[in-house]
Amino acid sequence: MTELTRQTPTLPSARLVRRARPSRRRRASRGLVAALYPAVFLALVVVAWFLVTATEMVEPYIIPSPADTWAAFTDYPDYLWEHTLVTTRETLAGFAIAALVGVLVAVLMVYSSTLEKTFYPLILFAQVIPKIAIAPLFVVWLGFGTSPKILVAVLMAFFPVVISGISGLRSVDPELLELTSTMGASPVKTFLKVRLPAALPELLSGLKVAATLAVTGAVVGEFVGANSGLGYVILQANGNIDTAMLFAALIIMSLLGVLLFAVIQVAEMFLIPWHASRRNRG
Template sequence: MTVTNETRADPAPPTPAREPVRRIDIGTRLLRLVDAIWRPAALLALIFVAWWVITAQGWVADYLVPTPVQVWERTTQDWSSLMYHSYVTLYETVVGFLLASVLGLATAVAIAYSRTLERTLYPIVLFAQVIPKIAIAPLIVVWFGNDLAPKIILAVLIAFFPVVVSGVAGLRSTDPELLELSATMGASRWQTFRKIRFPNALPHLMAGEKVAVTLAVVGAVVGEFVGASEGLGYQLMIANGNLDAPLLFAALILMSLIGILLFVIVEVLEALLIPWHASRRSATPLTTS
């Protein structure tokens, strides 16, 4: 084919969609961040002030709800031990979440690709999901001891299901025409998976991962409740036993912070992996069309 060079030499090619909306200057980005944060921050501040007023006025006994100052003092007092317990819980949660992601994705692939495996696996996955994890936690501790293992296993058990469900939904949502297209290209199953089905499944999958990561924290803490000698769940039980409300609140807040931190990490990962997806685009109202 011969192509003339005249259009290529043209210094001003058509520009409408030339500069995609991805490049945004720092000022706008900052504004957007402020816009995203101020509402929840204001609400949080309101709750905090209410907490302060109620407890400082003595409307609620401080062995039931401590004042923010008491919680803060307790936190700084026990800083190093609280950090150690946080680290343990964080470790269990992250390992559990990663294992759940790998196993969940593998299961989702098996289910999406094989009818036989679907019929074999799905009922078991569902069964495992409907058993209350809290009810089997003692059994798991009996089986696997007081170590990290039972906490990680509980985190895996609880975080596994959303990964499987979202993975299957994502892998099944491939446009049939894309699959026909890849057939006419002579694509192998692996090529179709890697270049079409998997990237296409990512938006669904990431939604599941976000649910999974917050559930993984619950799994780890439940494991610590039942039998542990370290971790925030253990710390919370001790504080509860001693009627040490400030320590209990400190542990509670740290648990929540771990959950939020991990959720944000998964969100950032999502933004990096699927910047092209509609769910990401709608968050940037700069697009004018």
């Protein structure tokens, strides 16, 4: 009896397990350290930008100084805000439609090989076509409103959602699917309890890519025909050789894409806290 007792491994207590987990303060410090690297790199880029323009290595109409770019923000805040709201609405609408339709198409293709063989080559063909080449057709068909811009944003964001959705839904272990079928789970319950949670990591990664592409698609649509939006601001600034305003619009466009990316990443923290990518970040 004593020998068995000696050979029995002792399990760590709950207190030790809790200590092994990183505390909130430690996770917050890791997040700050992770954010420090891009912040330092961005600061170095701004310093290099300032030095290049201050020493007049390039003409101001080619690369404006940081001060001139900041002046474009402060001198025309209402102008930039108005056009930013237009592009934001078009981006959000295009991204939402692409996400909903993309997930639906991915589910249908996973459950139907006939639909996959029929529509997958067509989706790939549509993705290869340059959107700037077909955007004028959308203006002819739908007019100069927001519809052509939203449609271009949908086409840009649709493909990564479909591909990541199909890959994620097929990443489930076939033995696990057989087990759920053996236990009498319905296809709907299997999808909600097994397939969808397993597909979330890859699907969220596709949504991150789609969010940034939706911004690009909305601006591309505005390049073709629009009287509002950041694409319109960029075209007007380019025509007037106002590079400060052009840089300001590009910065806002980039921040919009980064903001959407960050929103999905925050949602990822709550939807898949169990995933290895979240645990490794601590």
